[in-house]
Amino acid sequence: MIESLLIVNRGEIACRIIRTARAMGIRTIAVYSDADATALHVRDADQAVHIGPGPARQSYLVGEAIIAAARDTGAQAIHPGYGFLSENADFAQSVLDAGLVWVGPRPDSIRAMGLKDAAKARMIAAGVPVTPGYLGADQSPERLASAAADIGYPVLIKAVAGGGGKGMRRVDTPAEFADALASCQREAASSFGNTAVLLEKYILSPRHIEVQVFGDTQGTIVHLFERDCSLQRRHQKVIEEAPAPGMDDASRAAICAAAVKAAKAVDYVGAGTIEFIADASDGLRADRIWFMEMNTRLQVEHPVTEAITGIDLVEWQLRVASGEPLPMRQDELRITGWAIEARLYAENPATGFLPSIGRLDHFALPTELRIETGVAAGGEVSAFYDPMIAKLIVHRADRADAIDRLKQACERVECAPVHTNAWFLARLLAAPGYAAGTATTAFIADHLDTLADDPEPSPALLQAAGDALVARHSSGGGASRMPAGLRGFRLNADRVNRIELVADGKPYTVALSQPGAGLYASRDRPGVSIDEDGHVTAFELGQSFSIRVPRVEGAASGPATDGVILAPMPGRIIAVDVVAGAIVTKGQKIVTLEAMKMEHSLTAPFDGVVADLAAAVGGQVAEGTRLARIERSEPPAA
Structure with a gap:
């Protein structure tokens, strides 16, 4: 069994691999960039190695730095997770050449499935059903246009080296083909350095069905049933499930058998996914499901397969990479x-x-x-x-x-x-x-x-936020610390009071329920949290709302009249023009924020003193981050 494992990834998949490896008694080593120095996967691992600056091409994609980290820490094996270097055959080979264990398929298997046209040709030879299309070597616009006409519109143009939805175009008529082809080839050249494309019949009612496969070094390959990944946005998966809804026994048997056949065609070892496109215009049918591509790695959505089978796929990866046979036979696998x-x-x-x-x-x-x-x-x-x-x-x-x-x-x-x-x-x-x-x-x-x-906040949420604001600013801090919109408000007024609030930039008139009641803890009332500047963050149905009393703006990017200067959008602080305690005049520049390639000057709303300053040059800030607060040098005129 592998005794020490270096994980060439970050985020949730690195944490997930660490969890299984630790349960198996395997020492774990994380790698991290400058941007991930304090990340959760770094803290979770037994050891962590810095490998470069924030951009992935200077850190997580630098194979030489990864292998050096493995050698320096005594790692026995490398697990790539998914993304980054997980489907890079040259990197997999360099890991093996360095005398390390590669927790993944053989480099030749990765190469065999790396180009969509070559992979489809191999699948045709293996008897796996593929989508009708064109895989020819003649890439002239004239030949491709002729092939599209033979296939019948609509057609899909796909970069042979593509992935993640890049280098794909749907074409509905012959008149659109030339422009779509040129656009697809430009994107393919930019993203993959390869302009070659293939053509497929575009399925008008497509569902994305995939099958989890697993092979060991003894030549055994099994499937762990199917997943449905049809809910996508711009070809990126959003929600996945297992098993696929509407899948009957005959269709399941056909698609899973095809997936095993595809994996055997490339002598597959480890975890992989065979992706299919199904024409669901008449429900799922065995004769309308075609091979699309293979992902030679663990998938983001692997937990749904783990859930219905009761299997830890990462544990299987580590056991297979250690030379062990698959822990279960095909007839022992069940959907629950x-x-x-x-x-x-x-x-x-x-x-x-x-x-x-x-x-x-x-x-x-x-x-x-x-x-x-x-x-x-x-x-x-x-x-x-x-x-x-x-x-x-x-x-x-x-x-x-x-x-x-x-x-x-x-x-x-x-x-x-x-x-x-x-x-x-x-x-x-x-x-x-x-x-x-x-x-x-x-x-x-x-x-x-x-x-x-x-989304908009519900009346109940606004009411709770209003109650909290009034209770907070009436119970402490004094009028000088109270937002302008609440000054003069009294808790002993009529039982029902109305105040103006702004939620995510939209104005609302809110009737308070019980002045002074403050936060509500009962389950039927939404919860809110409040900071010292009269800013409420409220959560409802998965959405967060920034709620405050009305703020009177100065310049377009300037702060409000309560003196609190907030970042109007995510960005980087490129200049801080004052120090804490400085005397400033209305309109004086306090902080400059760079966001979306533009500079935004945040200025003092009135004459006063810089009471506190949280901004620092070079700092990355989120929208709504408090940067400074200006106190008036004298009370405002009555």
């Missing part, structure tokens, strides 16, 4: 219950899914389900890496219960000031089309307007 996984991303669906970066001042996940994460409260979401910060996995006896439990879990995610897609996931799980089990890969795009519509 239903499992669904949701990918929690640091992004804001309401702004076109823009990534959200910065410090996780508050990060709380539900505890009654399986969670895979690589971050914790107080950690950072970096701009250098994939924005996925956690996976939420539910395993229940039936699909309806699993959907409901996962929806509830997504609604209880709390994260601030970094935005997440938790509320979007909850809406997706509640969508009738998803519950029906017939969603295709176009489902999210077809329903995006309703799924990603910007």
